[in-house]
Amino acid sequence: MPQLQRLTRRLRQGPWALPAALQLQTLSNLESTSHVGANNNVERALATKATATSSSRESWSVPASVIAAGAALLGSALLVPGHAAAKKELAILPGSKAASSPAAGAASAKPTGASAAAEPAAAKGQAKDDKGRPIYTREEVAKHKTPKDRVWVTYKEGVYDITEFIEMHPGGAAKIMLAAGGSVEPFWGLYQQHKKAEVFAILEPYRIGTLEGGAAAAAAASAALKDPYAGDPPRHPVLIPRTQKPFNGETPGSLLAASPLTPTDVFFVRNHLPVPHVDAEAYRLQVTGEGARSLELSLADLQSRFRKHHVTATIQCSGNRRNEMSRVKPVKGLEWDQGAIGTAVWGGVRLRDVLKAAGLSEDDPSVAHIHFEGLDKDPATGDVYGASIPLSRALSAEYDVLLAYEMNGQPLNADHGAPLRVVVPGVTGARSVKWLGRIVASPSESASHWQQKDYKAFCPSVDWDTVDWGSAPAIQEPPVTSAICEPAPGTVLSAADGEVTLRGYAWSGGGRGIVRVDVSADGGKTWAPARLLPPPPGAPAQGSYTGAWAWSLWEATLPLPAAGSGATSVELVVKAVDASYNNQPDSVAGIWNLRGVVNNAWHRVTLPLEP
Amino acid sequence: MPQLQRLTRRLRQGPWALPAALQLQTLSNLESTSHVGANNNVERALATKATATSSSRESWSVPASVIAAGAALLGSALLVPGHAAAKKELAILPGSKAASSPAAGAASAKPTGASAAAEPAAAKGQAKDDKGRPIYTREEVAKHKTPKDRVWVTYKEGVYDITEFIEMHPGGAAKIMLAAGGSVEPFWGLYQQHKKAEVFAILEPYRIGTLEGGAAAAAAASAALKDPYAGDPPRHPVLIPRTQKPFNGETPGSLLAASPLTPTDVFFVRNHLPVPHVDAEAYRLQVTGEGARSLELSLADLQSRFRKHHVTATIQCSGNRRNEMSRVKPVKGLEWDQGAIGTAVWGGVRLRDVLKAAGLSEDDPSVAHIHFEGLDKDPATGDVYGASIPLSRALSAEYDVLLAYEMNGQPLNADHGAPLRVVVPGVTGARSVKWLGRIVASPSESASHWQQKDYKAFCPSVDWDTVDWGSAPAIQEPPVTSAICEPAPGTVLSAADGEVTLRGYAWSGGGRGIVRVDVSADGGKTWAPARLLPPPPGAPAQGSYTGAWAWSLWEATLPLPAAGSGATSVELVVKAVDASYNNQPDSVAGIWNLRGVVNNAWHRVTLPLEP
Numbered sequence A, B: 001m002p003q004l005q006r007l008t009r010r011l012r013q014g015p016w017a018l019p020a021a022l023q024l025q026t027l028s029n030l031e032s033t034s035h036v037g038a039n040n041n042v043e044r045a046l047a048t049k050a051t052a053t054s055s056s057r058e059s060w061s062v063p064a065s066v067i068a069a070g071a072a073l074l075g076s077a078l079l080v081p082g083h084a085a086a087k088k089e090l091a092i093l094p095g096s097k098a099a100s101s102p103a104a105g106a107a108s109a110k111p112t113g114a115s116a117a118a119e120p121a122a123a124k125g126q127a128k129d130d131k132g133r134p135i136y137t138r139e140e141v142a143k144h145k146t147p148k149d150r151v152w153v154t155y156k157e158g159v160y161d162i163t164e165f166i167e168m169h170p171g172g173a174a175k176i177m178l179a180a181g182g183s184v185e186p187f188w189g190l191y192q193q194h195k196k197a198e199v200f201a202i203l204e205p206y207r208i209g210t211l212e213g214g215a216a217a218a219a220a221a222s223a224a225l226k227d228p229y230a231g232d233p234p235r236h237p238v239l240i241p242r243t244q245k246p247f248n249g250e251t252p253g254s255l256l257a258a259s260p261l262t263p264t265d266v267f268f269v270r271n272h273l274p275v276p277h278v279d280a281e282a283y284r285l286q287v288t289g290e291g292a293r294s295l296e297l298s299l300a301d302l303q304s305r306f307r308k309h310h311v312t313a314t315i316q317c318s319g320n321r322r323n324e325m326s327r328v329k330p331v332k333g334l335e336w337d338q339g340a341i342g343t344a345v346w347g348g349v350r351l352r353d354v355l356k357a358a359g360l361s362e363d364d365p366s367v368a369h370i371h372f373e374g375l376d377k378d379p380a381t382g383d384v385y386g387a388s389i390p391l392s393r394a395l396s397a398e399y400d401v402l403l404a405y406e407m408n409g410q411p412l413n414a415d416h417g418a419p420l421r422v423v424v425p426g427v428t429g430a431r432s433v434k435w436l437g438r439i440v441a442s443p444s445e446s447a448s449h450w451q452q453k454d455y456k457a458f459c460p461s462v463d464w465d466t467v468d469w470g471s472a473p474a475i476q477e478p479p480v481t482s483a484i485c486e487p488a489p490g491t492v493l494s495a496a497d498g499e500v501t502l503r504g505y506a507w508s509g510g511g512r513g514i515v516r517v518d519v520s521a522d523g524g525k526t527w528a529p530a531r532l533l534p535p536p537p538g539a540p541a542q543g544s545y546t547g548a549w550a551w552s553l554w555e556a557t558l559p560l561p562a563a564g565s566g567a568t569s570v571e572l573v574v575k576a577v578d579a580s581y582n583n584q585p586d587s588v589a590g591i592w593n594l595r596g597v598v599n600n601a602w603h604r605v606t607l608p609l610e611p
Helices: A002-013 A020-031 A043-058 A062-074 A084-091 A112-122 A138-142 A171-176 A185-190 A197-206 A214-223 A252-259 A299-305 A322-328 A351-357 A391-395 B004-011 B020-031 B041-059 B064-074 B085-091 B112-122 B136-142 B173-177 B185-190 B197-206 B214-223 B251-259 B299-305 B322-328 B351-357 B390-396
Strands: A150-155 A158-161 A206-212 A240-243 A248-250 A284-289 A295-298 A308-316 A341-350 A369-378 A383-390 A402-407 A419-423 A436-440 A480-484 A499-507 A516-518 A552-559 A569-578 A603-610 B150-155 B159-160 B206-210 B240-243 B247-250 B284-289 B294-296 B308-316 B341-350 B371-376 B383-388 B402-407 B422-423 B436-443 B481-486 B499-507 B514-520 B554-561 B569-578 B604-608
Touching: A020 A516, A138 A150, A138 A516, A158 A197, A158 A322, A197 A206, A206 A369, A252 A480, A252 A499, A284 A351, A284 B251, A295 A299, A295 A351, A299 A341, A299 A402, A308 A402, A308 B251, A322 B341, A341 A351, A351 A402, A351 A436, A369 A391, A383 A391, A383 B371, A402 B206, A480 A569, A480 A603, A499 A516, A516 A552, B136 B150, B159 B197, B197 B206, B251 B499, B284 B351, B294 B299, B294 B351, B299 B341, B299 B402, B308 B422, B341 B351, B351 B402, B351 B436, B371 B390, B481 B569, B481 B604, B499 B514, B499 B569, B514 B554
Parallel strands: A284 A436, B284 B436
Antiparallel strands: A150 A158, A158 A206, A240 A248, A284 A295, A308 A341, A341 A402, A369 A383, A369 A436, A402 A419, A480 A499, A499 A552, A516 A569, A569 A603, B150 B159, B159 B206, B240 B247, B284 B294, B308 B341, B341 B402, B371 B383, B371 B436, B402 B422, B481 B499, B499 B554, B514 B569, B569 B604
């Protein structure tokens, strides 16, 4: 059933009926918890379900209203195999014009499957609501937890049979099955992208009745599940939030350019899950796996038994500057501007030293990767954040991989991984696992979603239908990048000033120092070298071939078009060169990828020019 | 005297009165021998000269004919400080329109300095030639070897006083002083760019008389200096020569794409100097320097005392694909197309093992670089080719630096460094020194011209007037690159075929494997991933994060515009991505640099399309 497989994959992974902006911010977080682990309850529940529904798949249908909503909001369409009119939509790809056509479906049609499913219940002669829909008790709803029994959920006072929607749930079938037989509200509370009229519009056609006791009963039930983000720490108000739950916030450009070390309070925060609260006294790091003597180390053990090291390193999210990519074509992920990057002095012990203490060796052919497991846990599935790096990097004396308990001279704070985190210098942020719980030596890479199905880039022509996650390596070292932090977007330049001063950062992966930064005030037609500012404390000289884990801040003053030139705007551009003479690509289009990662095109800021 | 310094620098380094094409091919070779060593005879001769000429510098002048010739040929001008009319020319930069104006000088004017200098000799009442010029004996000419005595040279039967030209010699004063008091012909034989009418036009205005015995006497004297390139080995006729002396030849694209290992006979040859003939029996490798126990190792010692290793590695000249760069704006260097690259299995011993045998250690703070000195020698100065790499790379077990005595299973041949060469995998070819004579441990980089003043790149706005060689690091690891080898330029495509198959290579420095190659048949508007061919024998899997020293060959088939589409040409494009997700820049202009090195822009081949 390749068509069905394509459908399922598209519905799981593809853009769907959420406003584009919200989708871009949060879908990755939603998705990110749906691929971990194979032996939990959810998987077992799904196995049952799959058997039960396999015979009904050919009759799957989607409400026309959903098609219309999806098409109008996103320029994409949900697909309806087994439904003649909608079959045409199989050819509609996200972003195609046809998808936004009203022909995609009439907004008022009812889902066949859902109506049919409601009938047996309605026939029992139960009490009816004011619209003639049957009224069900919470206990009756709770009996409908598997596809075999039909899957019911409640939302406020509504009761819904979502059996036919399960496989189409963009967050994956496993996620929506967690609400089976109960209210979806606690889960919608976790994944805020649901709190939109458009999402309710998707649900409503599946309504089969009303909950006894109405909204009040539903609210009481919902309150039983506490908001797992309620314990998140307060954040500095200057951070620009991209999502609140989990919290993801970036540093304003002017603060990045202001100091070679980013103050901890304004350092960007990239959380995939609720912030765990770890008692530093009770904390124990587990070290285990192939070729390792298992260790259990308290923070005091780490601090007393291993030598303390300091490393000045920049950490950047793979999705930094994603918003430029989504201007070319929508991508999935947090809409970062250029502020998902920061530089700190990290203090801690070398991963190498701890691994050696566990008896690990470069020569052990049974070990090739070191996994890091966080203590941050998916409140729905219990899965933890995970990532891995190659053993050669983990054991190298030159790569400076740190188990850090200090950031900028202070103990780690809650948002940055207290009490212990990994810092993998020169490597994309996703591998610097926070709230480190376990280190596992393994012959293979981490199987986590974030290692296998997230932080990777593909050819611009690859979309969510055609992506083969296994065809690309997990991002480890990111490419050379740079950004203009000042002047900020929106600044009005004055030709009378005669010149403009630019400030920003440049950084490359793998410890390749920044050799040169070029700037332009004419969109890249002519260039001048910028002045590299002194390296941050503890960082090697600018342009070092190796070990340059920290960014280079830079500044440059360029002439503006003369007053009377007729120019009404100025396009400022920056590009950097690293010690391997890697350059940045000129434009975003050539490196566009569906996840919007590793955008390192020339950074451009176009500003109005007053006479 | 900053103006004078600028002048001197420009005249030494800048474009001058040679045809652009020839200049691009050979000037770098000429230059490349003029910066080595500080304590040789030439330097001592120059010290004398400098004292003698320092008082006359304010009256330097350049024949107007030279200015005109230079301007007409190259779009540049020689500059004449102290000469009112010519002072204006200071503002004329290479490529500016004013430089090609006839106002730059009348072609028939005589050089003031040269005429004045000739007078004392003419006054002696010597025999005159048929044009009334004095006739000098070879012995008389030989007395004029220093600026104090005036510097005379002969060319065929002509005698020339070149005292005023010395500092303006594009190859440097040291080079031209080697001919002082004798014939320039043996030297012009070494540096073939002189064998042009335009060069003679520069010399002719300095003529002060005629040599006794005429051309025959000059030829006899000239024959005394043997052609140092006469002993160069024969080359495969398929190599495309870029210069003959020294020989530099590249591999045709179709042969590159044909096999993952490049056959030795068609492997590109990049020689800076004549090929030395080394007796393998008598050969001794010297290892010496800071922190090292001096060693002297025969080939048999190396083969018997150290373990043999094989490394499959690509070697690429920093100037590969330079011809694309010179289409944007002229650059200096061999006009390589995409064939200054090749891949071989190298057999030999690890540099690391030899250095360890010499007692070198990572922990020795007195050593930071390992120098390699070739046995190839400048026939004029005696200086040898040299380069260096950081100690950390030299000692690393992971970087696989080899002292190779085999190439593709055979002993090294003469052009590729017999009997022993360095192979620095993942590093630009210039560091893989051939005909290795000495290894020297040092606290600092090699002082050689090729390390300090050649293989470096700068901002596109930096020209030969403004270049600060110290501001950029020597190229070690080159950036990710790729090229289309098939179809070859000039191939006529047929729309009736419906599709076109592309083949080529992709490679990156530092052992970063090729993750992906994207191709386009519409100039880069849309892309498709190419198929990566199996890695060469001995190379790791495609896309490896580390140790991928060899290129990836690839192929792809793309649809052509349909017959009747009206398209008359197709622009094929390739770009590659390495394991650090480095991308190639879209265009050459943004990475243009005066030496034309590390061009890794998208490779484009535009082909005509027949219906």
